[in-house]
Amino acid sequence: MCIFILPASVAAKDAEFIYPFNNAVTFISKIRIIGKTGDSQNLSLSAENSSGKKRLELELADNYFSCEVQLALGKNTVSLSNGSGTINSIEILFSDRNPDNSYPEGFSPYYLHSKNDLAGECRLCHPVNENYKAVSVQQPACMTKACHADFDNAKFQHEPFQKGSCASCHNPHGSENKDFLKYVGSALCFSCHAEAEKMSIDAKHIHHPVLKGECTSCHDPHQSNLEYHLKRESIVGLCSGCHGKEYNSHNVLHEPVKAGDCIACHMPHVSQSKKLLLDSGNNLCFKCHKERKAEFENTFIHEPVKKDCTICHDPHGSETLDHLRNRKDENGNYIPVKQPIKELCLDCHRKLDPEFANQIENGKYRHDPVDKTECTSCHTPHSTNNKQLMKLPISDVCYSCHPKEKELITGSLYKHGPVRTDDCGQCHLVHGSENKHLLRTSFSEEYAIKFDAADYSLCYNCHNSELILEKDTRTTGFRNGKENLHYLHVVTKGKSCKTCHEIHASNQAFHIREKIPYNDIFTITLKFTKLPDGGSCMAGCHKAKKYDRIRPEKNE
Structure with a gap:
């Protein structure tokens, strides 16, 4: 037993324990008690447990005291006293079941540096100057041949680790957190990084590890060979650890994925956009x-x-x-x-x-x-x-594959209405059809055929059917007086629209043909002349004939 007598000039007050905290559960049988002497006089320390009560030997340095305590299984009461009685006391529970969560109410685990590392020697980490005064402000370097020699020299190091400032994150004297960390999970990281990394809890979308406070799911807290001291061999390797490899297993990959650069598009921590994207919608794509x-x-x-x-x-x-x-x-x-x-x-x-x-x-x-x-x-x-x-404009698109039609149309003076308006789709279903030539409805390919109104349904989409079906009409301009010459040619004589008209264009008015194919043997020349109130037609199939809408012509 050793009792330290403090100078008589000080008053008995302010002496207190620093480590461990009251109602701590530890799994190490021998621990070090640390505290402040304050202004206490005749300071002494004792421990009471199942083995009895024992006074402890104190070590003093400036205004601090420390003492090793051998704990017994179960509760141990450590009391701080002066000449007038007990100043302060704490209870420590020593458990040999590590970790055992069935603690008495009000008790919580106390994690501390092992005895083999510290050996109860303050000067291992807190050297003294030439006056034998402790230099507590010095940052200790824990990576020596004797301590933590397993750390190699990785390319990217966390700044506290790089500077040997282990105590920035760890409390070697003890903590209620595993690995004697100062704070739990991301609370420790946010004490430095929250503002700089803009990891606001008000963000709409938070990465699951951040939300759970698990920064070390992605980051090695000490060092790694990957930038930002990330775990795994690459960023994509890290991300695929949770998200699977199906994202980068395709034959054709988006360049950022191919380069393994997930953070080219995604924020790793928080974002105002879905899926932690850097920006919303197409704005993200426009960045590249x-x-x-x-x-x-x-x-x-x-x-x-x-x-x-x-x-x-x-x-x-x-x-x-x-x-x-x-x-x-x-x-x-x-x-x-x-x-x-x-x-x-x-x-x-x-x-x-x-x-x-x-x-x-x-x-x-x-x-x-x-x-x-x-x-x-x-x-x-x-x-x-x-x-x-x-x-391109529709006709130009069509011409790119149909050069013959382009040559005919662009070299002709008179064009069919849909051709003039650049609307091939007026007659053709340009994707697929039940009719030849992708026509919208049926249309006879023959030059001479027994009349059937259904053969001309395509024409009826634009033209009044009376143009063909009525013997006498004023619907068509191709009439001699009231006599419908379309009716005469188509219904009576069995000619088709193609007999006289070019489908797309020609150099005669009303895109009238210049030549009529005949049984694939020869062609018949057709000469049409437009007149003020009618016209004249001379073909190989009949003599020159005229028609006049006002004063009907009498043709032989």
């Missing part, structure tokens, strides 16, 4: 794809583009060029397809317009770009200044 932002300001913008690029593109990767989305199997894997762009388009257009989708998939006659290549042969997928998201 700057050229697209101006493009998306064109007159006609694809609806998915207005909403979110990820409707069409998988931001991580897929089995398709430009990491486009497609149907997935029951396991969530993309199904390889021959025409991925077409399949992607149909995923939406089947719902938006089932009839249109049916033309593409099941039409008896399908347009080659639809059937053999991709939708982007004609359409731009993002935006354009042309209707229907066409790459």
Whole structure:
């Protein structure tokens, strides 16, 4: 037993315990008690447990005291006294079941540096100067050959670790937290990083480890060979540890994914945007794809583009060029397809317009770009200044594959109405149809055929049926007085529209043909002259004849 007598000039007050705290549960049988002497006089320390009561030997340094205590299983009462009686006391529970959560009410674990490390020697960490005064402000370096020699010299080190300032995070004297940390979980990290990293708890979206206060799920608190002293061998390796590898297992990867740079798009801690994205919606994509932002300001913008690029593109990767989305199997894997762009388009257009989708998939006659290549042969997928998201004006798109028609039309003086208005779709279903030449409805290809009104239903989409069906009419300009010359040629004589008219264009008024094919053997020349109130026609099938709407002509 050793009792220290303090100078008589001080008053008995302010002596207190620093470590451990009251009602601590420890799993080490021999611990060190540390406290402040304050102004106490005749200071002494005693421990009482199942082995009895014992006075303890104190060690003093400036205004602090310390003492080793051998604990007995169960409760131990350590009392601080002076000549007048007990000043302060604490209770310590020693348990040999580590960890055992069944503590008496009010008790909590006390974690401290092991005896073998500290050996009760303050000067291991707190050296003294030449006057033998403790230098408590010195930051100890714990990585020596004798202590913590297993730490190597990794490329990226946490600043406190790098500076040897272990006590910035750990309390070597003891703590109620495991690994004798000053605070639990992220509370310790936030004591330095919260403001600098803008990890606000008010953020709309918080990464699960941050929300749970588990910073060390991603960061090594000491050092690593990865920037930000992250765990694992790479950022993508770290992220896939929780999120799986399916994100980077595709044949076609988004460049940031390919580079293993998840944080090019995602905030690692908190964000105001869903999925912890750096920015919301297309604004995130525009950070890299700057050229697209101006493009998306064109007159006609694809609806998915207005909403979110990820409707069409998988931001991580897929089995398709430009990491486009497609149907997935029951396991969530993309199904390889021959025409991925077409399949992607149909995923939406089947719902938006089932009839249109049916033309593409099941039409008896399908347009080659639809059937053999991709939708982007004609359409731009993002935006354009042309209707229907066409790459060029409709006729120019058509001409790019139909050069003969282009030569005929551009070299002719008189064009069919839909051709003049640049509307090929007025006669053609440009994706697929049940009729040859992708026509909207039936139309006879013959030059001479027994009359059937159904053969001319395509023409009736624009022209009044009386133009053909009425013997006497004023509906058509092709009449001699009231006599309907369309009726005469088509109904009576069995000629078709194609007999006299070029479908697209010609150099004669009303796009009248210049030559009529005859049984693939020879052609018949057709000469038409437009007159103020009618016209004249000279063909190989009859002599020159005239018609006049005001003063009917008498032709032989």
